[in-house]
Amino acid sequence: MASIGREGERGELKRIMFRDTAGKQKSLRLGKCSERNALLALSALEHLLEAKQHDTAPHYDAVRWLERIDDRIHARVVALELAQPRDTAVVTVGMLLDRFCAAASVKASTMAAYKQTTDSLRAHLGDDTPLVTITPAYADSWRKSIAEPVNVTDEDGNETTKQLAPATVAKRVHVARAIFKRAVRWGLMDSSPFADLRAGSQSNPDRAFYVPVETIRSILAACPDDEWRAIVALSRFAGLRCPSEVVGLRWGDIVWDKGRMTVRSPKTASHEGHAVRVVPIAPELRPILQALFDRAEPGAEAVVPRLRDGRVNLRTQFERIIARAGVKPWPRLFHNLRASCATDWVEHFPAHVVAGWLGHSPMIAAQHYLQTRDAHFDLAAGIGKAATNPATTMATNPATQARPHKPKEQRSQPESHENQGLMVGCGIVCDSVENKLMGVTGLEPVTSAM
Numbered sequence: 001m002a003s004i005g006r007e008g009e010r011g012e013l014k015r016i017m018f019r020d021t022a023g024k025q026k027s028l029r030l031g032k033c034s035e036r037n038a039l040l041a042l043s044a045l046e047h048l049l050e051a052k053q054h055d056t057a058p059h060y061d062a063v064r065w066l067e068r069i070d071d072r073i074h075a076r077v078v079a080l081e082l083a084q085p086r087d088t089a090v091v092t093v094g095m096l097l098d099r100f101c102a103a104a105s106v107k108a109s110t111m112a113a114y115k116q117t118t119d120s121l122r123a124h125l126g127d128d129t130p131l132v133t134i135t136p137a138y139a140d141s142w143r144k145s146i147a148e149p150v151n152v153t154d155e156d157g158n159e160t161t162k163q164l165a166p167a168t169v170a171k172r173v174h175v176a177r178a179i180f181k182r183a184v185r186w187g188l189m190d191s192s193p194f195a196d197l198r199a200g201s202q203s204n205p206d207r208a209f210y211v212p213v214e215t216i217r218s219i220l221a222a223c224p225d226d227e228w229r230a231i232v233a234l235s236r237f238a239g240l241r242c243p244s245e246v247v248g249l250r251w252g253d254i255v256w257d258k259g260r261m262t263v264r265s266p267k268t269a270s271h272e273g274h275a276v277r278v279v280p281i282a283p284e285l286r287p288i289l290q291a292l293f294d295r296a297e298p299g300a301e302a303v304v305p306r307l308r309d310g311r312v313n314l315r316t317q318f319e320r321i322i323a324r325a326g327v328k329p330w331p332r333l334f335h336n337l338r339a340s341c342a343t344d345w346v347e348h349f350p351a352h353v354v355a356g357w358l359g360h361s362p363m364i365a366a367q368h369y370l371q372t373r374d375a376h377f378d379l380a381a382g383i384g385k386a387a388t389n390p391a392t393t394m395a396t397n398p399a400t401q402a403r404p405h406k407p408k409e410q411r412s413q414p415e416s417h418e419n420q421g422l423m424v425g426c427g428i429v430c431d432s433v434e435n436k437l438m439g440v441t442g443l444e445p446v447t448s449a450m
Contacts, residue, residue, distance in 0.1 A: 002046050004038050014038045016045050020080075021053050024105055028076055040065060048082040072127075076102075091188050093134065094127030099186075100179050107266070117175040120146055131188055139176070139194045146172060165207070166200055173199040209330040211236065211340045213284070222325035226292040227306045231314070232321075233289075234304075235337035237282040239345070239358050241267060242334040243314060247307035251293065251300065254281070265359050277359045 002018035005027065016028040016038070030041055044065035051058040058066075066074065066083055075092065077083045079099035085091065097118045104114060124142045125134060149163035164172075177199070180192040216236050223229045234240045234249070244266045253262040259281045268275065281289065292303065302308055315333060322329050330336055338358075345354040 002042055002049070004042055008032075016042055018045060018049060020049070026080060026102060028073075028080060030073065041069075045077075045082070048077070052082060079103075091131045092127060093125045093129045093131060094122065096131055096179065096183050096188060097121060097127075100182055103182075113171065114175055117172045118179070120172065121176060121179070131183065134180075134189075134193050136193045136196065139197045142176070143169070143173060143197055170200040173197055207331040207336075208339065209332075209336045210343060211330060211337055213344075215325075215327055216337075218325040218327060219322060220288070222321050224321070226288070226295060227304050228317075228321065229288050230292050230304055231307070232318075232337070233285045235334050236341055237285040238263075238279050239338045239341040240279070241265065241338065243307050246304055247302070249303040251296070251303060254289065254293075254303075259286070263359070268359055277356060279357050 002016050005015045005017045007013040007015070012032050014030045014033055016030065018026055018028075020026050028041070028045060030038060033041075044059075044062040047059035047062035050056075051062070066077065069077075071086070072094070074083065074086060075095045076098050078085050079095060079102045081099075081102075085095070101111070101114060101118060104111060106114070121142065124145055125138060146164060147166075147169045149161045151159050152162050153159045173194075177192070177194045177197060180189070180194040183189045184192050216232065219232060220229050223232060231242060231246055234246050235242045238261070240246050240249070240263060245263050248264045248266070249261070253264075255261065260278050261281055263277050263279050265275060265277065289303070306312060307314075318333055319329055322333075342354060342358055345357065
């Protein structure tokens with residue numbers, strides 16, 4: 001069954017919401033209309049859905065409604081594949097964009113990103129422009145228009161200049177290419193004018209920032225409660241996406257004795273094998289989770305209950321905490337916490353292991369998360385700490401540790417570890433064979449006969 005949705009301050013904006021024959025949620029935007037016209041549209045749409053489901057001719061009332069509505073609403077009904085175009089020879093840009101959005105089965109955040117691209121295409125190409133007239137020159141002109149700076153005037157009359165980041169431009173080009181590629185697949189065009197349009201990289205190194213552990217300790221001390229300390233620590237020391245992955249974390253997902261926790265990712269849930277991953281609990285994170293667990297209400301499931309309220313403005317509150325700690329805010333507050341965690345991990349563990357903990361491929365990690373720090377330059381150039389104490393600097397990555405070459409009798413005995421299986425470079429215990437000559441008796445024990 002279909003229903004009427006109302007928007008606007010007085011509910012003057014209406015839409016018909018329904019599920020198509022495949023069970024997917026769809027909607028027909030009516031814009032500003034009366035309650036009577038909305039009810040007529042509701043009845044007609046139900047008739048059209050029934051006709052499509054049973055492959056029969058639509059009801060007479062639905063046919064009359066299709067004849068009376070304006071071209072804009074009719075094009076939207078066509079995009080929903082519930083009617084045929086009035087003039088099959090002319091398909092407009094607006095019809096394509098409406099049909100693309102109606103056919104998209106994505107999350108609300110992704111649809112919002114799609115809308116930014118479709119809005120700019122509508123504004124530049126025109127809703128009523130015939131699709132067959134769009135050439136590669138139009139595509140180049142559109143890309144130039146979204147990449148150039150524009151002057152914006154605020155409510156006080158102050159004029160400022162704004163410009164989209166190269167990564168944002170690249171994202172919109174990718175969406176535009178997908179839209180016109182879909183038009184070719186639907187048989188609306190012979191070839192896509194956007195096929196060869198240069199997109200560029202969607203990564204934005206200018207907004208990358210490594211957040212040191214010392215800075216995080218100051219911020220944790222400034223947090224007002226254990227929940228906020230958990231939000232910051234889970235982002236920085238476990239690489240969780242905030243808020244989508246933090247809000248889904250449950251106490252049942254944490255395995256204390258193994259130092260691991262299960263993370264569910266709504267962002268990658270549609271990709272096979274990426275809906276759930278297992279992440280280690282870092283030593284810096286464990287006491288924060290333990291304190292939060294000790295104070296949790298009996299029977300509580302959510303690790304951070306605060307995030308279940310969608311009205312929480314995380315960014316604004318986090319900026320206040322950062323200011324209270326006396327730290328200057330960095331770009332992309334939560335993303336760079338996750339990126340800093342990835343950078344620390346990749347210096348100690350193989351890339352494929354880190355990618356598994358983060359929930360994406362090594363290539364994505366290299367493009368969007370891994371960062372080059374000043375310490376890397378100092379180590380390569382032999383200055384700073386690397387010059388004064390290279391052994392300490394090299395120890396940050398077990399893969400860079402060299403075998404000692406001094407005689408065995410001068411080496412200190414290794415410290416006893418609780419889990420010897422985790423020691424790196426255990427091959428050093430074979431030096432007794434490497435450094436001594438074999439006797440005349442060979443390797444076998446001496447017998448009485450010898």
